[in-house]
Amino acid sequence: MKRLLPLLLLAPLPTLANEVGLCPAGATELQLEARAERDVANDxxxxxxxxxxxxxxxxxxxxxxxxxxxxxxxxxxxxxxxxxxxxxxxxxxxxxxxxxxxxxxxxxxxxxxxxxxxxxxxxxxxxxxxxxxxxxxxxxLSAASRAEAETLLMQEAAHSLMARAEALRQTLGRPRVELRRIQLSPQEGAPLRPMVARAMLAETAGVPPLEVEGGESHIVVQAGGIACVLP
CATH class of the missing domain: 3.30.70.360 (Alpha-Beta Plaits)
Incomplete structure (x- = not known):
């Protein structure tokens, strides 16, 4: 399951708040944010x-x-x-x-x-x-599976920023738009909750071992960038 939530921010992103002069003179500067997330089966x-x-x-x-x-x-x-x-x-x-x-x-x-x-x-x-x-x-999640999931989510979040920037260009009736200083940041998902199991699980008297399900980990990638809508 995945959710992709692109947002147009009226206030500056904290990580981009001090960036000035990224867009050329005459361009409209907009700060965008996108969030991509999904639940991945623990392996x-x-x-x-x-x-x-x-x-x-x-x-x-x-x-x-x-x-x-x-x-x-x-x-x-x-x-x-x-x-x-x-x-x-x-x-x-x-x-x-x-x-x-x-x-x-x-x-x-x-x-x-x-x-x-x-x-x-x-x-x-x-x-x-x-x-x-x-x-x-x-x-x-194993390190390899987490890295694979984060890479896919980074791509989705970046595509979302680009699509949002293009939509705003069309709305403003400008000929071009460029994205500057794209930042992609994996976020910590929900904390893992250990399943405490202190009961005896020995295969005695024909009793099979406990069957378990691994559940899922929630992976989130936050993306931010500055769009320059050019005249």
Whole structure:
């Protein structure tokens, strides 16, 4: 879905407000703005997996957590569509509530999963649930898909500016119009909302992994320029 909203501005654009003398003498100077936007299907799944263990010996806990992380890494490397990287790692004491002495230790290691193959990613997550928790699940556009969408919207916004300028030329009965200092600026769309998924997703008792839909990201490109309607 896309919306294209060309506007004629009576007040200067903030980014062009200090531009003077762009049009030759005798020309009518107009400041134009256009906005192109569309919703693009998210193509990348992100998940945060957490390995957390508590006990009396921090070294033994770290060894167990590291072993589980290494096994998960090896499992992910066997699936080309998956990219698993290490996130935060923390070892911290857990204090007794009364006398503040160290009662035990906690080791936490985060693994960050990224994939454009949603079913493969969810199968991997489900298989890991017996040994680690799922702390978050969200979707986004890959850098390549975002750049492609922004390029198309820049073209649409620029064409809209040109069409608006030509329409104004015809209205004023002038022979020519030129656009000066066109500015194209991608804008941030609606913020992504992580889908928190802490429930067990393991493939046990014949239960299949959770099916997910990636949703959409809202992409916006703002365009501005000065039209010189020549006499």
């Amino acid at each position: 990348t799944l992100h998940a945060r997996l957490v390995i957390e263990r508590e006990g009396l010996e921090p070294a033994a806990l770290a060894e167990e957590v590291n072993q589980l992380a290494n096994e998960a890494m090896q499992s992910a490397r066997a699936v080309p569509a998956l990219r698993l990287t290490s996130g935060g790692y923390r070892t911290q004491p857990v204090y007794a509530p009364k006398d503040r002495r160290i009662e035990r230790w906690r080791v936490r290691h985060e693994l960050l999963l990224e994939s454009r193959d949603f079913p493969a990613a969810m199968r991997f997550v489900a298989r890991q649930q017996e040994r680690m928790g799922l702390d978050g699940l969200w979707f986004a």
